[in-house]
Amino acid sequence: MIEIRNLTKRYDETTVVDDVSLTVETGQIAALVGTSGSGKTTLLRMINRLVEPTSGTVLIDGTDTATIAPHILRRRIGYAIQGHGLFPHRTVGQNIATVPTLLKWPEAEIRARVDELLELFQLDPAQFRDRMPHELSGGQQQRVGVARALAARPELLLMDEPFGALDPVIRAKAQEDLRALQRQLGTTLVIVTHDMEEAVALGDRIAVMDKGRLLQYGPPDEILTAPATPFVQALIGEGERPFRLLSLSTVADLVQPGEAPGPAIPPEASLRDALAECLWSGRELLPVEGGGIVTLARLRECATGAGAATT
Amino acid sequence: MIARLLLGLAALFLVAFLLSPDSFAWLFRPLTSNNAPAIYTQTSLLSLTLSHLGLVALAVIASTIVAVGLGILVTRPAGREFLPLARTITSVGQTFPPVAVLALAVPVMGFGAGPTLVALFLYGLLPIFENTLTGLTSQPPDVTEAARGMGLTRRQRLWQVELPLALPLILAGIRLSAVISLATATIGSTVAAKTLGEVIIAGLLSSNTAFVAQGGLVVGLLAILIYEGFQALESRGARRMGTAGR
Numbered sequence: 001m002i003e004i005r006n007l008t009k010r011y012d013e014t015t016v017v018d019d020v021s022l023t024v025e026t027g028q029i030a031a032l033v034g035t036s037g038s039g040k041t042t043l044l045r046m047i048n049r050l051v052e053p054t055s056g057t058v059l060i061d062g063t064d065t066a067t068i069a070p071h072i073l074r075r076r077i078g079y080a081i082q083g084h085g086l087f088p089h090r091t092v093g094q095n096i097a098t099v100p101t102l103l104k105w106p107e108a109e110i111r112a113r114v115d116e117l118l119e120l121f122q123l124d125p126a127q128f129r130d131r132m133p134h135e136l137s138g139g140q141q142q143r144v145g146v147a148r149a150l151a152a153r154p155e156l157l158l159m160d161e162p163f164g165a166l167d168p169v170i171r172a173k174a175q176e177d178l179r180a181l182q183r184q185l186g187t188t189l190v191i192v193t194h195d196m197e198e199a200v201a202l203g204d205r206i207a208v209m210d211k212g213r214l215l216q217y218g219p220p221d222e223i224l225t226a227p228a229t230p231f232v233q234a235l236i237g238e239g240e241r242p243f244r245l246l247s248l249s250t251v252a253d254l255v256q257p258g259e260a261p262g263p264a265i266p267p268e269a270s271l272r273d274a275l276a277e278c279l280w281s282g283r284e285l286l287p288v289e290g291g292g293i294v295t296l297a298r299l300r301e302c303a304t305g306a307g308a309a310t311t
Numbered sequence: 312m313i314a315r316l317l318l319g320l321a322a323l324f325l326v327a328f329l330l331s332p333d334s335f336a337w338l339f340r341p342l343t344s345n346n347a348p349a350i351y352t353q354t355s356l357l358s359l360t361l362s363h364l365g366l367v368a369l370a371v372i373a374s375t376i377v378a379v380g381l382g383i384l385v386t387r388p389a390g391r392e393f394l395p396l397a398r399t400i401t402s403v404g405q406t407f408p409p410v411a412v413l414a415l416a417v418p419v420m421g422f423g424a425g426p427t428l429v430a431l432f433l434y435g436l437l438p439i440f441e442n443t444l445t446g447l448t449s450q451p452p453d454v455t456e457a458a459r460g461m462g463l464t465r466r467q468r469l470w471q472v473e474l475p476l477a478l479p480l481i482l483a484g485i486r487l488s489a490v491i492s493l494a495t496a497t498i499g500s501t502v503a504a505k506t507l508g509e510v511i512i513a514g515l516l517s518s519n520t521a522f523v524a525q526g527g528l529v530v531g532l533l534a535i536l537i538y539e540g541f542q543a544l545e546s547r548g549a550r551r552m553g554t555a556g557r
Contacts, residue, residue: 083453
């Protein structure tokens with residue numbers, strides 16, 4: 001669990017982060033969203049002390065991070081950034097082994113861990129271990145960057161726009177993979193993004209920041225249905241709101257008994273996909289694979305924020 | 312490919328000429344007059360070449376240690392204020408004519424290799440220092456950020472990330488310094504250092520163009536070979552990092 005208490009960062013007269021407090025529960029994903037200059041990256045960098053706070057504290061599992069030497073602290077926290085920051089003079093394997101090597105793991109264990117991670121990220125170890133970073137595609141470099149951040153099994157992972165340099169197709173896949181991986185490993189994750197779509201797709205909690213202040217911190221559906229300020233509302237984008245709400249739930253959440261003609265939709269598809277299918281095929285009812293139906297009427301209800309939670 | 316072949320031929324010619332200068336007398340004879348000797352025999356060309364190279368190597372190693380050390384010092388937070396001073400020292404070292412250094416050093420150090428070493432050392436500082444500085448200050452920001460974020464200490468960042476990334480540029484600095492020193496070392500013979508300058512000076516004093524030509528030829532070939540050798544090393548490093556042609 002990370003507790004951020006009254007964290008403030010000032011450079012001379014400018015306040016970059018202004019009295020921010022928030023808590024991220026163990027195993028959850030918190031997405032920090034805001035425009036550039038909102039202070040979200042500075043807030044993230046204060047967690048691993050790449051930036052020293054002017055005032056306030058960060059507690060990780062109850063321990064004040066100010067009491068731990070910065071380089072020791074950072075070896076315990078995974079860190080992945082936009083443009084991956086891989087060391088160009090080291091092989092993929094050496095890059096991934098960075099933190100375990102710093103922690104002086106036995107060599108055999110490091111080697112096993114590197115191969116394990118490469119496999120986890122769908123990169124064949126025999127093929128990729130000894131390649132140089134510049135020989136990989138953008139998507140592969142990004143995966144190696146995340147693998148490197150996870151190498152020493154940190155309980156906390158910080159990511160700063162990790163998918164910022166990827167094209168939209170690879171990006172959606174990378175988000176999906178990250179989400180699955182995080183669920184599997186149970187890592188607590190704080191991710192900075194300027195993209196509300198990404199925040200909604202990944203975050204268990206979303207923190208909206210503007211001009212250094214935390215405007216709202218809550219689960220995605222709360223942010224979408226009850227934006228605290230006009231700025232939050234603007235960031236969500238009103239035209240997109242119903243679709244973002246629908247993308248939060250799956251067909252399985254909304255399935256009701258019944259039968260309908262036509263091709264069926266898988267239960268793990270999002271409600272947004274279900275709506276798209278209704279509109280495209282001109283149907284009011286969709287059968288769900290494995291039995292039951294979703295109705296257009298219920299989808300419309302959900303899109304107004306009445307929520308799948310009520311079913 | 313052709314360039315490689317030419318370099319190989321040049322190296323072969325150089326070795327053959329140094330091992331058996333007399334076999335090449337026919338080549339230099341046209342440059343002599345009044346039956347003057349075509350090949351310098353006062354001291355063996357091979358031993359002059361080796362001593363010339365030794366002198367240059369020693370000076371370049373010393374320049375490298377000092378210049379890279381200064382470069383590291385002034386890019387650390389604690390040493391930043393020394394940057395103007397270090398720049399001044401290395402620039403003066405470069406602009407002060409080596410001949411003047413010799414003139415000033417001889418009364419203190421006497422004749423021999425000493426004054427030449429000092430002159431070459433001072434002369435070679437600037438290129439290595441400036442390149443080290445550029446290499447250490449132009450690192451990709453995301454790599455620096457990642458290195459800090461991973462928990463590398465300052466020292467680990469220097470040795471494991473910053474210096475390896477700056478290496479191709481530092482090598483380029485050493486290359487320049489070595490080539491400049493190789494040519495400049497010839498003037499060391501005016502104060503009795505054993506260098507190939509001896510052959511050239513003997514040629515000038517006795518109006519024997521053949522001596523001047525063979526001294527200049529050996530120095531020139533050495534410079535080309537050393538230059539190419541360093542460049543091959545640099546581009547190998549750059550290729551490995553995927554920064555070739557940057």
